[in-house]
Amino acid sequence: MPAAAQLVVNEEIADAVLAGAFRRQVAFWAGAFVLLVVFLYMFSSILLPFAAGMVLAYFLDPVADRLEAWFGSRLVAAIVILLGFIIALVLALMVIVPILATQGADLIARMPEYLARLQALITSIDPEWLKERFGVDAGNLRSALSSLVSQGAGFVTTIFESILSSGLALVNVAGLVVITPVVAFYMLVDWDRMVATVDGWVPRDHVATVRAIANDINASTAGFVRGQGTLCLVLGIMYAVGLTIAGLNFGLLIGLFAGLISFIPYVGSLVGLVLAVGVALVQFWPDWVMVAAVAGVFFLGQFIEGNILQPKLVGDSVGLHPVWLMFALLAFGSLFGFVGLLIAVPAAAAVAVLVRFALGRYLESPLYRGHGPDAPLA
Numbered sequence: 001m002p003a004a005a006q007l008v009v010n011e012e013i014a015d016a017v018l019a020g021a022f023r024r025q026v027a028f029w030a031g032a033f034v035l036l037v038v039f040l041y042m043f044s045s046i047l048l049p050f051a052a053g054m055v056l057a058y059f060l061d062p063v064a065d066r067l068e069a070w071f072g073s074r075l076v077a078a079i080v081i082l083l084g085f086i087i088a089l090v091l092a093l094m095v096i097v098p099i100l101a102t103q104g105a106d107l108i109a110r111m112p113e114y115l116a117r118l119q120a121l122i123t124s125i126d127p128e129w130l131k132e133r134f135g136v137d138a139g140n141l142r143s144a145l146s147s148l149v150s151q152g153a154g155f156v157t158t159i160f161e162s163i164l165s166s167g168l169a170l171v172n173v174a175g176l177v178v179i180t181p182v183v184a185f186y187m188l189v190d191w192d193r194m195v196a197t198v199d200g201w202v203p204r205d206h207v208a209t210v211r212a213i214a215n216d217i218n219a220s221t222a223g224f225v226r227g228q229g230t231l232c233l234v235l236g237i238m239y240a241v242g243l244t245i246a247g248l249n250f251g252l253l254i255g256l257f258a259g260l261i262s263f264i265p266y267v268g269s270l271v272g273l274v275l276a277v278g279v280a281l282v283q284f285w286p287d288w289v290m291v292a293a294v295a296g297v298f299f300l301g302q303f304i305e306g307n308i309l310q311p312k313l314v315g316d317s318v319g320l321h322p323v324w325l326m327f328a329l330l331a332f333g334s335l336f337g338f339v340g341l342l343i344a345v346p347a348a349a350a351v352a353v354l355v356r357f358a359l360g361r362y363l364e365s366p367l368y369r370g371h372g373p374d375a376p377l378a
Helices: 003-043 048-071 074-123 127-134 138-165 170-201 204-245 251-260 267-284 288-314 322-336 338-364
Strands: none
Touching (some): 003 322, 048 338, 204 251, 204 288, 204 338, 267 288, 322 338
């Protein structure tokens, strides 16, 4: 056989071997993913405190590393963090939680009254002026608002029922308070050891590739979990303080709620703005200055977030498209309840990195390049 033909045959054999190895890797990781989904689905009702503990440990791992450098002991660092968490939890249960519970109960009790007054306020606008300016009939507007209010109330009720049924029942809350700190403590103590152990399980032929993928996933996840988590806390405090200073009823509750759901792009600020302005219209009407001040709290918060907090705390390290993130949150929340919401961001980051990796391998593979004369060079 001529040397050129033998070379072509050898290249084809090598490509076939690489393609077979690639298919086996895809099959292995697809099977592992299926097993993980089945496990989460079967045990989602009891995984909440464990998932929360893992997320908390991951969030606090850099703090533990810094404390370990100061004290010279990982165990001491974890104990210090656990004590700080317990103190913060006790203070929250003694000071913040009672206030939020009172405001929440009061808001739920007064919600029908607020909605009725807001509806009356909107429909009290001069019917002739509405018809001349916008071609809107006042009667039709009242009917539409009544339907919208009833649908909105039903939607809010459905959300609360879904949350309660997906993991925030009283028993699970008790499990969160008791089990989550314990899980986080042991995870913090053994974090580096667990990472080293898992790294030791990776096949040596692929250890560099797996480490590169893991580093990419960690960079994306850390940028969101740590950066965006800190951003949500700062925004919640800013909104709560600003609305409270403005004298808005339930300002503390609305501000913290808006800040804490700001991990969903654009949703936190929009929901907080609508709630706050709605309450402000009922409370301060016809004082437009106070209504504008309440709205200004959110506009100022968005300015500070976009120009100061976001670049400093998150930067460009997230790499998750907002649409993909919202889809992941809705999909995992629907499948696994509140546990799904906790793992949605790491899972979205992992899937995005793996898809980019698989696409890169595909573009380098014979399946894409082919063997014809027009095939691109590797």
